Amino acid sequence: MAHIDYFFSTLSPFTYLTGTSLAEIAAKTGASVTYKPLDIMALFARTGGTPPKDRHPSRQAYRLQDMERRARRLDKPLNLKPAHWPTNSAPSSYAIIAAQNAGGGDLAGLVHAFGRAVWAEERDIAEADVVRDCLSGAGFDPALADSGLLEGAETYGANLEEAVRRGVFGAPFYVVDSGQCFWGQDRLEDLELHLEGKL
Template sequence: MAHIDYYFATLSPFTYLSGTRPAEVAKKHGATIAYKPLDIMALFARTGGTPPKDRHPNRQAYRLQDMARRSKLLGAPLNLKPAFWPTNGAPSSYAIIAAQNTGGDVAALVKAFGAACWADERDISQDDVVRDCLEKTGFDPALADKDMMTSADTFAKNLEDAVSAGAFGAPFFITDTGECFWGEDRIDDLDAYLAGNI
């Protein structure tokens, strides 16, 4: 059975635009998927990336154009400059880690946090938003406070695992064969790879 490690940041617009498609691709091919939220700014620092605010104006302008185009193509509403971005991605990440340990629709939860930040102008660092996203996707809102030390350790380990495995951005997909796919626009490539077409 194939396996996918899905490295992502709840703050990433491209994680939001990925929606539930990574889970759908995994299911289509009978693959397992592990959700590995991480600190994207720390990943950038460790792998030679640059935070969006520090990029050359040409790169900043292109990023906004690309986000707008992708949101239209995917039918996903998106505010190019949301009110609560950047913010602390740890609380939402901890909730995802705790939720994954209980089962349930983790893909829907990841999408809910992305929509809260990028479409609904909500601060995903706030406890009430975290609890609301958990509840709306069928999880116990109390997971927001469950095993936080374990979740914090896992969050930190995800960063180390990402660097070791070759990831440098989000979303980033790595198969059990070591094949890497970076970006929301590479999910179709991941699909094709798992199908044996590339």
């Protein structure tokens, strides 16, 4: 059975646009997934990337056009300039780590809920009430927002180090145990074909 390490940021619009598609592909192909939230700005700094606000105006303009097209194609609401972006992604990431460790809920749904909160609902995922609401909505104990903070912080940092070591440079990024890497929401079809042995 194939395994996918899923590196992502809860702040990324393309993580949001991924929705629950990765989980659906994994279920269809029999693959397992480990969710690895990380600090995307720190990843950029470590791997030669540039934060969106520091990119050339032509790159910023294209990014917004591409985001809007992808959202339309996927029929997902998207605010191109959300009120709470960027914000501190650590609380939402720690919650995902705690939820993955606890089990029993919809992890893909939780990741998507954080993205939807930022990019469609004008909510600040750094706020404890928002984190608890997303946990509850995905079938997890909202108290996970307040537990395992040290472990969450350690895992969050370790995810960044692992990402750099394994050649990850953006989000969402999918690393299959076959050695194949796929970057971006728009590479999910290629990932699925690879898992099916067709690519």
